[in-house]
Every structure is written in structure tokens, then in C-alpha cells.
Amino acid sequence: MCGIVGLLIKADALRGRLGEWSAPMLDCMGDRGADSAGMAVFADDCGTGARRISLFLTNATPNDWESLIANLTDAFEGDAELFARGPHATLKTTIEPAQAVAFLREQSSQLRILGVGRSMEVYKDVGHPRTLIERYGLREVSGSHVVGHTRMATESAVSVAHSHPFTAGEDFCLVHNGSLSNPYSIRRRLERKGIAFETDNDTEAACRFLQWRLQSGDTLEAAIEKGFEELDGFYTLLIGTATRLVLVRDPFACKPAVAAETDDYVAISSEYRSLAHLPGIRDAHVFEPAPERIYSWTV
Amino acid sequence: MDRVNTLPVVDWDLAAVSVRELNQFLHDLPGSEREATGEWPTIRVHNPAGQHSIAVGLQVPVQVEVLGDGGYFLAGMNQHALVTVHGNVGWSVAENIMSGRVHVKGCASECAGASGQGGLIVIEKDTSSRCGISMKGCDIVVGGSVGHMSAFMAQAGTLVVCGDAAAGLGDSLYEATIYVQGLIHGLGADAREEPMTSADCERVATLLSRAGLPGDPKQFKRIASARSLYHWHADAANEY
Numbered sequence: 059m060c061g062i063v064g065l066l067i068k069a070d071a072l073r074g075r076l077g078e079w080s081a082p083m084l085d086c087m088g089d090r091g092a093d094s095a096g097m098a099v100f101a102d103d104c105g106t107g108a109r110r111i112s113l114f115l116t117n118a119t120p121n122d123w124e125s126l127i128a129n130l131t132d133a134f135e136g137d138a139e140l141f142a143r144g145p146h147a148t149l150k151t152t153i154e155p156a157q158a159v160a161f162l163r164e165q166s167s168q169l170r171i172l173g174v175g176r177s178m179e180v181y182k183d184v185g186h187p188r189t190l191i192e193r194y195g196l197r198e199v200s201g202s203h204v205v206g207h208t209r210m211a212t213e214s215a216v217s218v219a220h221s222h223p224f225t226a227g228e229d230f231c232l233v234h235n236g237s238l239s240n241p242y243s244i245r246r247r248l249e250r251k252g253i254a255f256e257t258d259n260d261t262e263a264a265c266r267f268l269q270w271r272l273q274s275g276d277t278l279e280a281a282i283e284k285g286f287e288e289l290d291g292f293y294t295l296l297i298g299t300a301t302r303l304v305l306v307r308d309p310f311a312c313k314p315a316v317a318a319e320t321d322d323y324v325a326i327s328s329e330y331r332s333l334a335h336l337p338g339i340r341d342a343h344v345f346e347p348a349p350e351r352i353y354s355w356t357v
Numbered sequence: 358m359d360r361v362n363t364l365p366v367v368d369w370d371l372a373a374v375s376v377r378e379l380n381q382f383l384h385d386l387p388g389s390e391r392e393a394t395g396e397w398p399t400i401r402v403h404n405p406a407g408q409h410s411i412a413v414g415l416q417v418p419v420q421v422e423v424l425g426d427g428g429y430f431l432a433g434m435n436q437h438a439l440v441t442v443h444g445n446v447g448w449s450v451a452e453n454i455m456s457g458r459v460h461v462k463g464c465a466s467e468c469a470g471a472s473g474q475g476g477l478i479v480i481e482k483d484t485s486s487r488c489g490i491s492m493k494g495c496d497i498v499v500g501g502s503v504g505h506m507s508a509f510m511a512q513a514g515t516l517v518v519c520g521d522a523a524a525g526l527g528d529s530l531y532e533a534t535i536y537v538q539g540l541i542h543g544l545g546a547d548a549r550e551e552p553m554t555s556a557d558c559e560r561v562a563t564l565l566s567r568a569g570l571p572g573d574p575k576q577f578k579r580i581a582s583a584r585s586l587y588h589w590h591a592d593a594a595n596e597y
Binding site for chain 2: 311330331333345348349
């Protein structure tokens with residue numbers, strides 16, 4: 059099954075409610091599969107030249123994080139601040155992101171780069187989404203939008219790396235409910251272009267495919283249109299960028315999705331019941347997205 | 358069609374009790390003796406909040422009023438009962454309905470009335486894809502439009518659509534009949550438009566009346582099976 063959720067806050071004054079409203083959505087969808095869960099949170103741009111790098115280090119201690127940032131700041135010029143909570147940390151740094159990421163990868167085979175961006179922070183962990191929410195304080199986050207996922211693994215391993223959201227490039231993430239039947243052929247094509255994969259998960263192929271199209275100059279709409287041609291299988295995809303939340307379903311639309319829109323927010327979920335707690339939901343415009351149509355909301 | 362009776366209305370609040378408890382209560386209601394008296398109890402369900410499986414498997418004469426939005430499988434396998442939803446419903450409302458009536462005042466998601474054997478399903482607004490998939494004798498009246506692949510492999514019964522039908526309508530249709538008042542955005546394999554007879558108009562008029570929905574039977578198009586997929590053609594053997 060798997061469950062997807064997304065919430066975009068329209069009014070700046072309500073951004074402080076982002077976690078309070080979205081965390082119960084994700085928790086509720088834990089019924090659709092609780093092998094692992096993840097959430098990408100989009101907040102304000104972290105400043106000129108700076109990036110947020112989301113990290114996961116299995117069994118990390120505070121000392122591990124301290125030595126990691128010490129090694130990084132020894133090796134490069136630039137500011138670097140690290141906010142750690144258990145095995146997860148957000149590194150805010152002005153060090154050139156490609157260099158920082160390459161350096162971090164060298165530090166430990168256990169260290170995962172969950173995402174990079176000016177606006178995006180990514181949280182992923184194995185287990186029920188409720189655990190993720192409590193462990194990383196996701197009820198308290200603020201910002202403009204979130205993209206969340208809870209996973210019932212069917213085609214590849216249960217691990218932090220195999221959890222959604224998948225990320226590629228900067229400020230770009232994707233969650234998927236469904237299964238692709240041609241991820242390996244897509245992957246082989248992309249690998250021949252020098253694009254590296256971290257897992258054997260089918261969704262990673264979709265994520266890197268779309269990011270490859272974006273980096274080749276396509277608009278997100280054009281990239282998704284090519285995705286409709288190339289991605290074979292079942293999918294409801296929810297995509298987050300620094301400024302947008304984008305939803306698409308495959309031509310058969312076998313995987314569920316429902317959207318609810320008010321003047322204050324747009325909320326997306328696999329099932330309506332995870333939206334039922336939202337304020338004003340009874341008067342919201344609730345609809346089921348049509349197959350093979352691009353739905354986009356901008357911050 | 359709502360029955361007049363003197364029995365007290367029973368209120369259930371799903372914010373306080375589980376769907377399982379509600380369903381157990383509904384299953385335990387006395388059956389045949391109620392039918393004999395002609396008085397059907399009314400159960401009002403508050404705060405459904407999109408929960409799944411509300412009022413499934415009912416086998417007794419009872420009126421259930423769901424005051425809000427339901428989730429998946431609402432009133433699935435219904436027999437005898439009259440279930441009304443004052444809101445929207447999720448996937449597979451009234452799937453495998455045997456008899457009785459399920460009336461949704463709002464929209465329904467995918468697979469409304471899937472495999473229904475008998476009874477009446479009314480959706481006042483739209484349904485999404487696969488409405489009436491594999492229906493086997495129930496009647497479905499949709500006040501709005503239906504999504505793609507509706508009445509896929511439908512075997513018996515009637516689907517009346519007052520609005521439009523998305524692509525793939527009636528794909529691999531057996532002996533169910535479809536009537537559409539609005540636009541048809543594409544027929545599925547082996548479905549074809551046929552002339553509306555006076556008997557067809559009467560059938561549509563009767564179902565609209567039972568559903569309490571407006572519509573001009575003369576404006577409807579009749580879609581039925583061309584029956585060309587019923588038999589395997591030996592002369593096509595070389596194509597495989």
C-alpha cells in the first residue's frame with residue numbers, strides 16, 4: 059500500500075501550524091504500512107550561499123556529530139552549524155554543497171545524506187510514522203509545505219536509505235505510492251549518463267529520472283510529461299520543490315489520492331480520513347485528482 | 358422512500374465508539390420480526406470522519422443515516438438496509454450490495470457498487486473511476502459524472518449517469534446496460550451505442566424517480582455490449 063501526505067500552507071501567518079496539522083496526517087496513514095516513514099519540510103531559504111544538508115548516522119552519539127563537524131570545518135573554509143537529534147542532523151553551511159557532500163560521504167559508510175537544499179530538510183527513519191514524528195519533533199516544525207510518506211515495503215529492503223522521500227539535486231523530493239515495472243531500465247539509462255544511485259528502490263529511479271530532466275533544462279511540467287511516457291507501472295507521485303507541491307497519478311489511477319483545498323491550505327493524502335482533523339475541512343473543496351493530469355500548487 | 362416509523366432514533370458517535378462496535382450493534386439488531394411490523398429502526402451515525410467500513414455487512418431492515426464523510430467500503434455487502442450518507446465516501450461504497458439502498462448525497466471515490474448483485478446505489482454528485490466495475494445485477498444512478506473505466510466487465514444491472522462518462526466506458530461489458538445523459542469521452546472495448554427504445558426510456562425514468570434525481574430520459578444514450586468478445590475466433594489464431 060504505502061501512504062502519501064502533503065500540506066501547503068497558503069497564509070504566511072499560519073506557517074507555524076505546519077507540523078501541528080501535517081503530523082497527524084502522516085500518523086494516520088501509518089495504517090497503510092509502517093515499515094518506514096519520512097517527511098520533507100520546506101521552510102524559508104536559509105540565506106545566500108547557504109545550504110541545509112540533512113544527515114542520518116546510525117547509532118550516532120553527540121561525539122560523532124561533534125567530530126564530524128570539526129573535521130568538516132578543518133577541511134573547508136565556510137560557516138557550518140549542526141543541529142542534531144539522535145541519529146538525525148541538519149547541517150547548515152556555506153561550504154560549497156558538492157564538496158561538503160563528497161567530504162561527508164568519505165567520513166563514514168554509515169552516514170546517509172537525506173537531502174540538500176536551501177529550503178528543504180528531510181527526516182526519514184524505519185518504523186511507524188508516529189515514532190518518526192516523536193523522535194524528530196515533527197509536530198513542532200513550521201514552514202510553507204511538507205511532503206510525507208509511510209511505507210509498506212514490497213520491492214526492496216527496509217532501511218533509512220530505502221525510505222521516502224527520495225531526493226536528487228537540491229530542494230527536490232518525491233514520494234510514491236505504487237510500484238514501477240521498469241525501474242532497472244531507467245536506472246541503466248541514467249547510470250550510463252553518470253548519474254549515481256544509492257539504493258535499488260524503484261522510486262529512486264523515478265526521482266532521478268525527473269531530476270535528470272530538470273537538469274537537462276526541462277520545466278517540471280515537461281519532465282513529468284516525459285515521465286508519463288517513460289515510467290511504467292502504478293504511481294501516485296507527490297513532488298516537493300522550494301516553492302511548489304505537485305501531484306500526479308498514472309493513467310489508470312489505481313493508487314489513491316484525495317486533495318482538500320481551502321483559503322488557508324491545500325492538503326493531499328492517500329485517504330480522506332487523514333484530513334478529517336484539519337480546520338475547515340467540511341467546507342473545503344475536496345476532490346480526487348484525475349489520472350495523468352498535473353496538479354500544482356505554489357507557495 | 359424513507360420509511361415512517363415510531364421507533365426511537367438511536368444516535369452513535371464515532372468520535373466516542375469504534376466502527377467495530379457500531380457494526381456489531383447493527384448486526385445484532387433483530388431482523389425478520391421488524392420487517393413484519395413494518396417499523397424499521399433509524400440509526401444516526403455522528404462524526405464518521407472518513408473512517409472505513411462503516412455499516413458493512415448489514416442484513417436487517419434498518420435505516421442508517423451517516424452524518425458526514427465515510428471512508429472505504431461503506432455499506433459493503435448490504436442486504437435490506439437503507440443507508441444514507443450526508444457527505445462523500447471513499448473507495449468501494451456498497452461493494453457487493455445484495456439488496457436495499459445506499460444513497461450518497463456527495464461524491465464517491467473509485468469502484469462504487471463494485472460487484473453489486475442487487476439493490477440500488479445512488480450517488481448524487483460524481484464518482485471517480487471504475488464505478489460499477491463487475492456489477493452483477495444492482496442498479497446504480499449517478500447524478501454527476503463517472504470516471505474512467507466505469508462499468509468495466511459489468512455483467513448485469515443498470516448504470517445511469519446523468520453527467521458525463523470518462524474514457525473506457527463499459528470496457529469488456531457483458532449484459533449490464535449503461536445510460537449516459539452527458540458526454541461520453543470514449544467507449545471501452547466491445548461497448549457500443551445502441552438506439553434508445555421506449556422500454557429504455559421507461560427504465561431510465563423509473564430509476565431516476567427511485568433515486569429522486571432529475572433528468573430527461575430522452576436525452577440519455579444507451580450503451581451495451583457488442584458481444585464480439587464473447588467467443589474466440591479461430592480465424593484470429595494466427596495473430597497470437
